[in-house]
Amino acid sequence: MKKIILLGGLLAVSTLATSSFSYSQTDPLVAGKNIAVVSTDLGKVRGYIHNGTFTYKGIPYAQSERFMPPIRPKAWTDVRSSTAYGPVCPTDPTTTVFDPLEFAFNHNWGYTNENCQTLNVWSQGINDGKKRPVMVWLHGGGFSAGSAIELPSYEGENLSKKGDVVVVSINHRLNVLGFLDLSSFGDKYKKSANVGMMDAVMALEWVKNNIANFGGDPNNVTIFGQSGGGAKVTTLMYAPSAKGLFHKAINQSGSYRQSFLEQEDSKKIGEALLEVLGLKPNQVDSLQKIPYEKLNEASKKAIAKVQDQMKKDGKAFVGGGLGWGPVHDGDFLPYQQVDPAGLAISKDIPFMLGCTKNEFMASLLNPAIRDFSKEQAVDFLKKRYADKTDAYLKAVEKAYPNTTKPSDYIDIDLAAFRPGMVKHANLKADFGGAPVYAYLFTWQSPVNDGMYKAVHCIELGFVFNNIDRCQEMTGGGKEAKILEDKMSQAWINFARTGNPAHKGLPAWPAYSSQNGATMFFDNKVEVRNHHDKELLEISSSK
Structure with missing residues (x-):
């Protein structure tokens, strides 16, 4: 009798253990030995389930x-x-x-x-x-x-x-x-x-x-x-x-690079690194064992050394300065970005690209700009645009009609991301093949007295449907949530079909260098064509 009771008790415990690890859609988080197990070509992995997501x-x-x-x-x-x-x-x-x-x-x-x-x-x-x-x-x-x-x-x-x-x-x-x-x-x-x-x-x-x-x-x-x-x-x-x-x-916001680093220059960095470390070419294998911190510091000195020489030689830099990045090595990257043979590799890939209005804006580096008067803003701009300042101001107002705050005339990204995006979009669209879709994120964050505007990275919470996780950046308010729904759905639709259009957006035409069609993501979502053409022309002339 005791054996029967003991066996029954063990079965009860076993059943309880099994049920405690069974998956229930109502459980916020489920993890355990047999939960979320998937086979891969290297072996099985076990994850967990959070709010129904594996x-x-x-x-x-x-x-x-x-x-x-x-x-x-x-x-x-x-x-x-x-x-x-x-x-x-x-x-x-x-x-x-x-x-x-x-x-x-x-x-x-x-x-x-x-x-x-x-x-x-x-x-x-x-x-x-x-x-x-x-x-x-x-x-x-x-x-x-x-x-x-x-x-x-x-x-x-x-x-x-x-x-x-x-x-x-x-x-x-x-x-x-x-x-x-x-x-x-x-x-x-x-x-x-x-x-x-x-x-x-x-x-x-x-x-x-x-x-x-x-x-x-x-x-x-x-x-x-x-x-x-x-x-x-x-x-x-x-x-x-x-x-x-x-x-x-x-x-x-990734079209700031228009080319890959040429290997004749990247090789010089490796050669300079050995010199900085006092190593001879036949000692190159010793780099395998040098602590990362020492290797990293030596590599900075090597880059600076090569950059100084490139400046003396009058060479241009990829992305504004010499740094780490992909190399046109003739093997992994056999072509430069403007080479038709390189463009042909992804000719049939639908492509979407864009950037934010403010990216790395001047008022983040110089907070005094945030409180500039119109006169101070004009004086600041004259240092760059000189006799073209009035034309620049009018071009800003044409491109962005809601501009009222003096610092907004200064904080528009015109240095790298937006110009690079337009060049990239033109290059891909003019080559032909799969469609290209362009966007510009102009929504202005209200947080911290509006200091973040449409800063670099701000669109990420909207794209990933993560506004609730990014309230410090966006405020998490009603306007942000409405725009989050529109943007994340556009990214989802593009991933599903190659076209970002959905019923929550106005018609989104494919981009061409002729139409310049760009979807504006803001409280008012709209498509505008070549909205900042004059502004980019003035900026690029300086």
Whole structure:
């Protein structure tokens, strides 16, 4: 009798344990031994379910030695717990912040490790045979900094849930670890200049091979990114090894680079690095073991050294100054951005691009500008535009009729992002092929007395449907929520069909250099054609 009672008790405990780990749609978060398990080509992974979204973090997609191309990671036999974000690429440590900006951006610096090739996945269903659109996010920070977890807007749950899409974000090698060209020192390092972008290709290969088990369609993949992430999107569009791994592309505030660094210059950085470290060419392998901090500091000195020489030689810089980034190496990137053969690689890829009105505005660097009188603003502008100042003011009022605040005449981005976007849109559209769609984000944040305006990165919370996570940047009010719905749906529709149009927007025509059609995202959403043509012409003449 005692044995029967004992057995019954064990069965009751077993049943209770099973039910406590069973999935219920009403549970805010469910995690456990048999929860959210998915097979990959390297082994099984276990995530968790949050508000009905299957979530996976820190899944390895590659491994590598320093300066070497990525290779497949080692497979595993047990179910791999994938519930916490993986490491981010080492970069310059953050030791101080500017409080008003940090309040708005609310960074998560993560933890660093050179073995940072991991990705994160959010999906509404797994192992169900459905073919959801896949959106692969490439983070900002140029090619030197940032990570997939740096900003609260990057969290993919809300975008996945709203659009029933699979969202993927990746970490990859950056700065000296991802773009140091050591090809001067033999075949071993002939691919070193672009290994950071090779990581991204490897991540896309992982998506192709595995995303079906996460409920995604490997034949409907959109790459999208902002700032440096947008530039990475463009880079992948010129990489033959990435062809076929994605089918649509979105570049947000990332058209500030019009070309790749030429290898004759990137090689000089590698050569200068050895000189700074006091190493001879036959000692190049010793770079593998130098601590990152020492390597990073030496690389800065090397870049400065090469930049000084390039200035003396009268050479122009990619993106305004010499720095880390993709290299026109004749292999991973065989063509420059204006080369027809390079444009042909992504001819059939629908493309959306845009920027924000204010990006890196002057009043953030010089807070006194925020309180300028009209006379002070005019005096400030005369230092740049001289006798064209009156024409500039009229062009601003034509381009942006609601301009009233004196600082608004100064804070418009005309230096890099908007001009670069127009050039990029013209280049892609004029070449022909798949349609191009252009946008401009002009909505002005009310937070902190309006100091953020339409700053660099502000659109991210709207795109990811994450306004509630980004209230410090946007205020989280009714106007922001209405615009969030319109923007996130446009990104979802583009990922699904290659066309961002939906019933909540006015008709959105494809862009051409003739029509200049640009969707304005603001409290009033509208399409305008060549709205700032005169303004850009005046600005570029100075």
